[in-house]
Amino acid sequence: MKSLWGGRFSEKQDDFFFSFNASFRFDVRLAEVDIIGSIAYARGLARCRIFNETELTKVVSGLEELLQRVRKEPAWLEANLSSGYEDVHSFVEMELTKLVGDLGKRLHTGRSRNDQVATDLRLYLREAIDRTLCSITDLQDSLLKQAETHDQVVMPGYTHMQKAQPVLFSHYMLSFYEMLKRDTQRLKDCRKRVNIMPLGSGALAGNSLSIDREVLAKDLGFEGITANSLDATSDRDFALEFLSSASIAMMHLSRLAEDLILYCSDEFRFVRMGDQVSTGSSLMPQKKNPDALELIRGKAGRSFGNLMTLLTVMKGLPSCYNKDMQEDKESLFDSIDTWQISLKVMKLVIDTLTLHPETMLREAHKGYMNATDLADYYVAKGLAFREAHHLVGEIVLHAIKQGQTLNDLPLGEYQRFHAETDAEVYRAVALESVLNKKASLGGTAPDRVRDALKQARSDLKL
Numbered sequence: 001m002k003s004l005w006g007g008r009f010s011e012k013q014d015d016f017f018f019s020f021n022a023s024f025r026f027d028v029r030l031a032e033v034d035i036i037g038s039i040a041y042a043r044g045l046a047r048c049r050i051f052n053e054t055e056l057t058k059v060v061s062g063l064e065e066l067l068q069r070v071r072k073e074p075a076w077l078e079a080n081l082s083s084g085y086e087d088v089h090s091f092v093e094m095e096l097t098k099l100v101g102d103l104g105k106r107l108h109t110g111r112s113r114n115d116q117v118a119t120d121l122r123l124y125l126r127e128a129i130d131r132t133l134c135s136i137t138d139l140q141d142s143l144l145k146q147a148e149t150h151d152q153v154v155m156p157g158y159t160h161m162q163k164a165q166p167v168l169f170s171h172y173m174l175s176f177y178e179m180l181k182r183d184t185q186r187l188k189d190c191r192k193r194v195n196i197m198p199l200g201s202g203a204l205a206g207n208s209l210s211i212d213r214e215v216l217a218k219d220l221g222f223e224g225i226t227a228n229s230l231d232a233t234s235d236r237d238f239a240l241e242f243l244s245s246a247s248i249a250m251m252h253l254s255r256l257a258e259d260l261i262l263y264c265s266d267e268f269r270f271v272r273m274g275d276q277v278s279t280g281s282s283l284m285p286q287k288k289n290p291d292a293l294e295l296i297r298g299k300a301g302r303s304f305g306n307l308m309t310l311l312t313v314m315k316g317l318p319s320c321y322n323k324d325m326q327e328d329k330e331s332l333f334d335s336i337d338t339w340q341i342s343l344k345v346m347k348l349v350i351d352t353l354t355l356h357p358e359t360m361l362r363e364a365h366k367g368y369m370n371a372t373d374l375a376d377y378y379v380a381k382g383l384a385f386r387e388a389h390h391l392v393g394e395i396v397l398h399a400i401k402q403g404q405t406l407n408d409l410p411l412g413e414y415q416r417f418h419a420e421t422d423a424e425v426y427r428a429v430a431l432e433s434v435l436n437k438k439a440s441l442g443g444t445a446p447d448r449v450r451d452a453l454k455q456a457r458s459d460l461k462l
């Protein structure tokens, strides 16, 4: 049992409780940032005359050696996991003391694990956010590539999972590009509040050495410093913001997954999943299952769970640090990993996706998806939209009974419903004009989509 405290105790800690209390098996992930934070803090201490120049050099080179070992010797780190450290902070301080002797014991002067762990988490999360932002961009690039390659492909658009109006496949891809764009904006906004430094807040009340926190923050690349030590050491709202951004983003990925699971089924046959990201059945030889997408959909639930975990951990805590907060880490780390891996797998799915444009087009002709355009045609003839709506409803019902589409219903039949119907009606209900007419900004008209695609491409700058 290697802990940073003990003088006040007369009996040995129970072994079973030790492992219940210890966090090293999971906060080992913070080892690098804990060392980086400690290097900056050691420099801060030297400015407060806790270390002289020679001592500082020794401490910093000890910490740098540890950093190298943590980065390059995974086996050494792994072995340390079972060597009885209470947490990552104890590990770093005690390993440093092994390297530099008693000097290492001065490193924690004025610092608490409370301001230290809050700082570590923010440093770690900042880097994770930057990695996530890159992965979102990579996936957006893949969506745009599919949209650019298939910019002419027409597919049915659905509401209530019923055929509604035809849209361009590229418009559909761009809809997810937009969702991911907002995921990026949310994450960048969250990063602003993550990138504020708690170090120098002590356990709760502040640091007695009048350590220059602004210089510390600059050293560690923080944008600013926290303004209140009680708040700084004991809120985890920055982690909650990340978990909530992750949940919203995973919800987006889950909906894309759900669409593609449907679209690759035999019932739709709009797309074909790459063999690279599909699996077979142990019993049914014919099967090809979209497991990659189902897992992404499933992992969204896991991500929501992590958000709920931390919200619930935090909700009843009295002010300042409480050990409950150690429970923040596993949820946060899991959501970081889950989001990251889901983005990468989704990219692989999109990159290896092939389309069946002829099936999509065939289906886009079915389902009376041009009925609204027929109503618009009658509006142009002078009918109020509500009347036109009713009239077209009757025409559709008639066409269904006849087994005909609005494109091949004879003019005479149209005229039985409305005497002024003329041959122009066929132009109004033709797929091409149906699409072209959706030319409002953000609509699916091919010209609009072409512009949107160009805009997206130049925004993404890849």
Ligand code: ARG
Residues within 6 Å of the ligand: 023, 027, 087, 113, 114, 117, 321, 323, 325, 326, 327
């Ligand atoms: N392992 C602890 C955590 O993750 C570090 C802070 C411990 N602070 C304390 N006062 N025991 O929250």
